[in-house]
Amino acid sequence: MNSLQDKTFSPKHQSAFDARYEAQKIAFGPVVFHCVRYAWKRGMLQALAEAGGQGLSVDDMAATGRWSRYALKLVLETCLSCGAVSLKDGRYVLDKTGYCVLSDTLTQVNLNFVHDVCYLGLFELERALDEGKPAGLKTLEAQAGKRWSTIYQGLPELPEPAKSSWFAFDHLYSDTSFPLILPDVFATAPRRIMDIGANTGKFSIAALRHDAQVELHLADLPQQLAVARQALDNEGLAGRAHAHPVDLLDDNAPLLQEGAPGMDLVWMSQFLSCFSEQAIASILRRAVATLTPQGQVLILDTFWDRQRYDIAAYCLINTSPYFTAMASGNSKIYESADYIHLCAAAGLRLITVRDGIGYGHSLLRFGKA
Secondary structure (H helix, E strand, C coil), X not given: CCCCCCCCCCCCCCCHHHHHHHHHHHHCHHHHHHHHHHHHHCCHHHHHHHHHHHCECHHHHHCCCCCCHHXXXXXXXXXXXXXXXXXECCEEEECHHHHHHHHCHHHHHHHHHHHHHHCCHHHHHHHHHHHCCCHHHHHHHHHHXXXXXXXXXXXXXXXXXXXXXXXXXXXXXXXXXXXXXXXXXXXXXCCEEEEECCCCCHHHHHHHHHCCCCEEEEEECHHXXXXXXXXHHHHCCHHHEEEEXXXXXXXXXXXXXXXXXXXXXXXXECCHHHCCHHHHHHHHHHHHHHEEEEEEEEEEEECHHHCCCHHHHHHHHCCHHHHHHXXXXXXXXXXXXXXXXXXXXXXXXXXXXXXXXXXXEEEEEEEEC
């Protein structure tokens, strides 16, 4: 799959009238979001699903005492306008879009992530873009009673439900990929692997289980490594795991101490998108410095330009404002060409690209130039 040079999400030959309708969907998007979410969370969609094709009238639903007629009429009319439900002979019926909201894991995880983590903070997107700082993060800091420069420092202390929704979002995309890429990781029989941005240690655990001889070196912020260490202890795998606490935004902070044995493989998964291009360049430079002469760098990430379906590209593109408003103020979901260019500048050459892994991941393999 080649990186895209031309792309549109608009239907071919779209009329001016249809384009204006789409523009109104943008204008009222936040309203629709909240009403559909209410219908899901408060059981309206589930009640319609159980009623099947005959549906339910507002009076039927109000008679249960679960919702007022006012709430039902207001919320279901918005659900009707966006195709989540249909109206037949005065009775509401769950439509296909509503069924996705009710039953599709991807949709539910995205809804919870946007609502619990991003929604309030996105009000500060304009300031975040102007200042290059996560201006919306203050909404989570206020709930937690903490101060962080980026969301990553605060992940272990995020308030609920933001914490659960953040990790569900992160793990949904990564967990489907890890079992699929382990043969790629061990294709060169590495004995020493560095997991940069180890997060909760899920990849390290998977790799240690896969090969009884491999050693994992986890590099991340101290508070994240504490979480990963606990997970490794719980699995009985801590003996072959070594923590390297490091502030990856510190250009002068090495990933390995001088004189330490080099790495056969450096692994980064859904990690570099957390940083600006300048910071990525610094991390890659330090990653290359850890490699043995034949060592390689594997980057697993979601690139919006390497997606087979528009639905995946749409989700990824619209995740980027989270990075701006909430996470770091200067990172995003990148195009694959951005990584390839930055890796080349760090002294790496692209060996292979594998697309279509899990929920839209690509695996880039690099060797020393």
